[in-house]
Amino acid sequence: xxxxxxxxxxxxxxxxxxxxxxxxxxxxxxxxxxxxxxxxxxxxxxxxxxxxxxxxxxxxxxxxxxxxxxxxxxxxxxxxxxxxxxxxxxxxxxxxxxxxxxxxxxxxxxxxxxxxxxxxxxxxxxxxxxxxxxxxxxxxxxxxxxxxxxxxxxxxxxxxxxxxxxxxxxxxxxxxxxxxxxxxxxxxxxxxxxxxxxxxxxxxxxxxxxxxxxxxxxxxxxxxxxxxxxxxxxxxxxxxxxxxxxxxxxxxxxxxxxxxxxxxxxxxxxxxxxxxxxxxxxxxxxxxxxxxxxxxxxxxxxxxxxxxxxxxxxxxxxxxxxxxxxxxxxxxxxxxxx
Numbered sequence: 001x002x003x004x005x006x007x008x009x010x011x012x013x014x015x016x017x018x019x020x021x022x023x024x025x026x027x028x029x030x031x032x033x034x035x036x037x038x039x040x041x042x043x044x045x046x047x048x049x050x051x052x053x054x055x056x057x058x059x060x061x062x063x064x065x066x067x068x069x070x071x072x073x074x075x076x077x078x079x080x081x082x083x084x085x086x087x088x089x090x091x092x093x094x095x096x097x098x099x100x101x102x103x104x105x106x107x108x109x110x111x112x113x114x115x116x117x118x119x120x121x122x123x124x125x126x127x128x129x130x131x132x133x134x135x136x137x138x139x140x141x142x143x144x145x146x147x148x149x150x151x152x153x154x155x156x157x158x159x160x161x162x163x164x165x166x167x168x169x170x171x172x173x174x175x176x177x178x179x180x181x182x183x184x185x186x187x188x189x190x191x192x193x194x195x196x197x198x199x200x201x202x203x204x205x206x207x208x209x210x211x212x213x214x215x216x217x218x219x220x221x222x223x224x225x226x227x228x229x230x231x232x233x234x235x236x237x238x239x240x241x242x243x244x245x246x247x248x249x250x251x252x253x254x255x256x257x258x259x260x261x262x263x264x265x266x267x268x269x270x271x272x273x274x275x276x277x278x279x280x281x282x283x284x285x286x287x288x289x290x291x292x293x294x295x296x297x298x299x300x301x302x303x304x305x306x307x308x309x310x311x312x313x314x315x316x317x318x319x320x321x322x323x324x325x326x327x328x329x330x331x332x333x334x335x336x337x338x
Contacts, residue, residue, distance in 0.1 A: 003237065004234055004237050004238055005234070006237075007233045007234055007236060007237030007238075008229075008230035008231065008232075008233035008234040008237075009230070009233070010233055011229050011230060011232055011233025011234075011236070011275070011279070012226065012229050012230055012233065015112070015229050015275070016229075019180070020111065022180065023111060023177070023180050024107075024108075024111070026173075026176055026177045026180070027103075027104060027107045027108075027111075027177060028104070028214050028217055028218050028221075029173070029210075029214050030103065030107075030170075030173045030174065030177055031103045031104050031214070031217055032210055032211070032213040032214030032215075032216075032217055033169070033170065033173055033210055033213075033214075034065070034103055034170075035213045035217065036206070036209050036210045036213045037166060037169070037206075037210070046059040046060075046090075047059070047060065047081050047086040047090050047091070047094070053089075053090075056087070056089075056090045057089065057090055057093055057130050057133060057134070058130075059090075060090040060091075060093035060094040060097065060129070060130075060133065061093050061094075061097045061126045061129045061130050061133075062097065062101065062126060063094055063097065063098060064094075064097050064098035064099060064100060064101040064102050064103075065101050065102070065103045065106070074094075074095060074098040074099050074299065075095075075304060075307050075308070077094075077098070078091060078094060078095045078098075078308075078311065079307075079311045081094065082311055082312075087137060087141065088133075088136050088137055088140050088141065088312075088316070089133040089134055089136055089137030089141070090133060091133075092129075092132060092133040092136045092137075092320060093129045093130055093132070093133030094129075095299055095308070095320075096125070096128065096129040096132055096133070096299045096324065097125055097126060097129035097299075098299065099298040099299050100121070100125035100129070100294075100295065100298045100299055101122060101125050101126065102271075102298070104217070104221065104271060105271055105273075105274065105298065106118060106121065106122055107177070108225075108271055108274045109121050109274055109294070112274050112275060112278050113274065113277065113278050113281065113290070116287070117287060117290060117291060117294070120291050120335050121291060121294050121295070124291065124295055124331045124335070125295060128295060128324075128327045128328070128331060131327065132320070132323045132324065132327060135323060136316070136319065136320060136323070139319060140316055140319075161201050161202075165197075165201045168197060169194075169197050169201065169202075172190050172193050172194045172197060173194065175190045176190045176191060176194065221271055224271065224272055225271050225272060225274075225275070227272065228268075228271065228272030228273075228274070228275040228276055229275040231272070231275075231276060231279075232275040232276045232278060232279030233279065235276065235279050235280070235283075236279045236282050236283055239283055241283050241284055244280065244283035244284045244285055245283075245284040248280070248285045248286060248289040249284045249285065249286055250286055251286045251287075251288035251289070251332075251333065251336030251337065252333075253329065253333060255286060255288070255289045256288050256289050256292045256328075256329040256330075256332035256333045256336070257292075257325070257329045258289070259285075259289035259290070259292040259293040259296070259328075259329075259332060260292045260293070260295070260296040260324075260325045260326075260328040260329045260332070261296075261325055262293060262296075263292065263293040263294070263295070263296035263297030263300070263328065264296045264297070264300040264301075264305075264321060264324060264325050264328075265300070265301065265302050265305075266297070266301060266302075267301040267302065267303055267304075268297050268298070268301065273293070273294065273297045273298065277290055277293055277294060280293075286336055287335065287336055288332040288333055288334075288335055288336020288337075289332055289336070290332070291328075291331060291332045291335045291336075292328045292329055292331065292332030292333075293328075293332075295324075295327075295328040295331055295332070296324055296325060296328040299324070300321065300324055305317060305321060308320065
């Protein structure tokens with residue numbers, strides 16, 4: 001038992017380096033900025049029944065990064081936009097992509113697992129969300145009842161800045177995140193620029209709201225993430241390496257299917273899938289099944305499926321789960337060949 005606990009502790013010690021802590025702190029401030037200053041009203045408007053389909057799917061597929069939604073918050077938002085009249089296609093696209101491209105999840109994937117899987121997760125999450133949404137729309141669009149009231153999708157936007165001022169603000173934040181501690185001079189210059197931008201373009205009340213939103217995100221996610229890293233360390237201690245290699249160590253259809261089903265029905269708290277999957281990689285999990293698990297896991301779990309079933313009904317929910325598992329399996333198989 002002591003060895004198992006020591007495995008979890010060692011995983012925390014190995015992960016929580018000064019460099020990573022600084023990088024993740026910046027990432028939290030960036031996500032807090034997205035949640036505070038991005039116009040949610042504009043995003044939600046494009047789910048309405050009168051929105052152009054191409055724009056609607058495009059917005060839905062990237063809205064997770066804009067709205068900073070996680071697996072726990074995407075379900076009530078999904079239920080809400082369905083109730084307000086969003087078509088099943090864009091709604092499903094949002095349901096799948098929302099937690100999959102959560103800004104923190106993507107940053108953590110790049111930071112902990114690697115650039116190649118980070119890019120693959122982002123690309124396939126956006127692609128599959130649109131494909132699955134379109135298929136669901138084709139299968140079930142007949143008989144859809146929508147609310148013609150477009151205003152039901154609008155939210156009040158209190159930002160008084162011009163679009164280019166907000167753009168510069170986000171670009172500087174992204175620059176600080178990318179430069180991090182490896183380019184201290186550039187980071188210092190960008191930090192000074194950020195201070196100037198905050199003084200010129202932002203009110204004190206907005207900065208307080210930004211800090212509050214950042215703290216709120218950190219308070220919810222950091223404890224869960226620490227638990228995830230600890231659990232990953234325990235798993236790498238108790239799971240035999242040869243077992244992992246035999247089951248998901250090769251890029252086979254069966255291995256990817258197993259990873260997809262595991263991801264679809266297991267519950268991962270927000271972002272805990274990243275350190276846990278990283279632990280599986282250390283045990284020999286192939287990159288194909290890794291991607292399959294990362295695609296199927298965020299938007300599905302057994303509790304999520306039950307809630308989705310209440311919104312969509314059994315038939316539509318079964319179809320959605322089946323599509324997620326199948327396409328996550330195919331995506332993992334294709335990525336594993338690269």
